[in-house]
Amino acid sequence: MKPMTNKILFLKQGAIILLLCFPSLRASAENTAPSWEFKINAGYNLGATSPLSLPAEIRKIEKYSPSGIAPHFALEATRWLNEKWGISAQMTLDHKGFTVRDEVKSLHTEIDMKDEKFTGNFTGKNTTEIRNVYLSLPVLATRRISDKWLVQAGFYLAYLYHPHFNGSVSGGSIRKDSPIGEKTLVDHASFDFSKEQNALDYGVLLAGERVFYSNFALRGQLSWGLKPLFPSGFTGITFKMYNIYGLIGISYRLNI
Amino acid sequence: MIKQLPLLLAILFFSSCIKDEAPNPEADIVAISFTENSLRTKSIDIYNDYIVLYPKRSVQLQASDIVSIELSEGASYRARNHATPGDTLFFIDVTSQSKEYTKTYSVIQVNDFPLNFGFETWVRPSSGFLYENPKEGPLQWYSSNNGVAIAWNSSSKKADEYPVRPKHIAGNTAVELRTMTGPGEIAGGVTYIPCLAGSLYLGGFSPLMGLIDPLKATLFGVPFNSGKPVKLTGFYIYKEGVEDYINGNGDRDATKKDKCSIYAVLFKTGDNVEFLYGDNIDDSPNIIARAEVPPENIRQETDFVYFEAGFDYLSYAVPFAWNELDNNEYKLTIVFASSYRGGYYEGRPGNTLIIDNVQLIYETNDE
Structure with missing residues (x-):
């Protein structure tokens, strides 16, 4: 490794600041030390925004389909502290979503109407479509295992940039207020909880990379949200849901 | 195969976590039957928390006359005597399989048809809502309030915000009945209700169909x-609303006239005909006779107007037969x-019909 320049020393203050300065850093990166490393990651998110264990009200998952296009893009900077250990920070854009069609029994829900709330226990079919786009800032400890392998673990903080959580219920019945309330058949009713979602999410990240050609590595990642999707006062869905997504992608190390 | 992999993984993940079904929280009486030949009807009207029986003359039913009862899966029941049996004969407490909920059904009996309807007594028929319907002795009137309650699904709307409400005039x-603007699209498109009209009738109401097919x-x-x-005789005050007529699709029409309805229908029940519905009350082949105040004869006065509508037997194919009448x-x-056309969510908001002292005049067979 070459000795560090003053410019880099200045940037040592933290990975997040580094990230914010990334474009300018890159422009002046020709004479930087190899203890800094920059990557561009791209991949595909696959997973679910799901309760940790399915509540008993969900009787059957009829269909699960990942979002057609659920991309992940990241800019990553790693500051190597020594041969094996480094600290990485990323700036990422993540599309997290899927569509699920399930059968529910006596699921308590509350749908906002103009001036009232439609409250009751629904039994029937439900389709939920989630297409959320997050901007997030992960900070990771990076461990180089060999020339080809490295693993990472850390945290992320994410901002829900484009919320999309909606769906419909059909072919069932709703009982007013509780399972013993007056029962009414429901053909089709739609719901949109997009704006009810928490604007922030945070969680843990685990990732691994293996170089397969030159600067290219195959990247796998698991991100596990620790903050429920909806605020605690939200009663449209009675169980807590978390963003739990895997990622398969490619990482490209920049020669700078 | 690669394409299928996420789906397979997901199914594995989810199916491994589908929990055992929770104990059933529902506590319904699905069906009930009483001692043979004790009732005047073939079917029994079971509502969410009451049951209406029409016993034959001189029959006094008790809880011990229950022959069979069908409950929600896993639920259990206990019949409980009414301290002072009257119109309410007894109670049935149904406890859900989950033991979380117990629902009490009142078993109500209706004997003779009332001679006069004064609309002096009003009751709250559904525990979840505040609306009221009039009652004459044990015989309950049903109204558009029953359906409106489901459409609004509001526990806080007061009784006098509903289209049918009591009106106090000179000590009586x-x-x-009022026509009002509807809520429009309700609960994410369950149904579209541009206009709500007041209606009052003798019969029953099926909350199950309330949203998907209101006429049924x-x-x-x-x-x-x-x-x-x-x-059929009685008194009315009719006032036409000043707002634009609202069509079933929500379009407004300033020129279209509205009118009210006052009528009675006698019909014959059969194997598949226990009731008439909103969509066949005018033209069912089971109609024996009909009495109606013709809309063109309805006058707009500030005081009560007397009405009298004779039953027309000649225009209907089914003949009246005394033995069939006696045979229930x-x-x-x-x-x-x-x-x-209130049943079709049409009308002129502001239309008001006040009714009092209704009588059904009938002749008896003295032979």
């Missing part, structure tokens, strides 16, 4: 064996509505 209580939710007809109906094969309904 009458019934007031109004059940017309109560058992009638008192005699041969001759005419007939049902009768009386209907009032503040808008002529």
Whole structure:
């Protein structure tokens, strides 16, 4: 490794600041030390925004389909502290979503109407479509295992940039207020909880990379949200849901 | 295969976590039957927390007369005597399989058809809502309030915000039916209701159909064996609304006239005909006779106007037969509505019909 320049020393203050300065850093990166490393990651998110264990009200998952296009893009900077250990920070854009069609029994829900709330226990079919786009800032400890392998673990903080959580219920019945309330058949009713979602999410990240050609590595990642999707006062869905997504992608190390 | 992999993984993940079904929280009486030949009807009207029985003359039913009862899966029941049996014969407590919920059903009996309807007594028929309907002795009137309650699904709307409400005039209580603007699209497109009209009728209501097919939710007809109906009489005050007429699709029409409805229908029940519905009350082949105040004769006065409508037997194919009447094969309904096509969510908001002192005049077979 070459000795560090003053410019880099200045940037040592933290990975997040580094990230914010990334474009300018890159422009002046020709004479930087190899203890800094920059990557561009791209991949595909696959997973679910799901309760940790399915509540008993969900009787059957009829269909699960990942979002057609659920991309992940990241800019990553790693500051190597020594041969094996480094600290990485990323700036990422993540599309997290899927569509699920399930059968529910006596699921308590509350749908906002103009001036009232439609409250009751629904039994029937439900389709939920989630297409959320997050901007997030992960900070990771990076461990180089060999020339080809490295693993990472850390945290992320994410901002829900484009919320999309909606769906419909059909072919069932709703009982007013509780399972013993007056029962009414429901053909089709739609719901949109997009704006009810928490604007922030945070969680843990685990990732691994293996170089397969030159600067290219195959990247796998698991991100596990620790903050429920909806605020605690939200009663449209009675169980807590978390963003739990895997990622398969490619990482490209920049020669700078 | 690669394409299928996520799906396979997901199914594995989810199916491994589908929990055992929770104990059933529902506590319904699905079906009930009583000692043979004790009732005037073939079917029994079971509502969410009450049951209406029309016993034959001189039959006094008790909880011990229950022959069979079908409950929600896993639920159990206990019949409980009413301290002072009257119109409410006894209670049935149903406890859900989950033991979380117990629902109490009142078992109500309706004997003779009332001679006069004064609309003095009003009750709250559903524990979840605040609306009221009039009651004459044990015989409950049903109204558009039943359906409106489901559409609004509001526990806080007060009784006098509903289209049918009591109206106090000169020391008496009458019934007031009003047409009002509807909620529009409800609960994410369950149904579209541009206009709500007031209607009041004898029969029943099916909350199950309330949203998906409102015309099928109004059940017309109560058992009638008192005699041969001759005419329907009573008093009304009618006032036409000043707002634009609202069509079923929500379009407004300033020029279209609205009118109210006052009529009664006698019909014969059969294997598949226990009730008439909103969509066949006018033209069912089971109709024996009909009495109606013709809309063109309705006057707009500030004070009560007397009405009298004779039953027309000649225009209908089914003949009246005394033995069929005695055999409890007939049902009768009386209907009032503040808008002529209120059942189709049409009308002129502001239309008001006040009704009081209704009588059904019938002749008896003295032979």
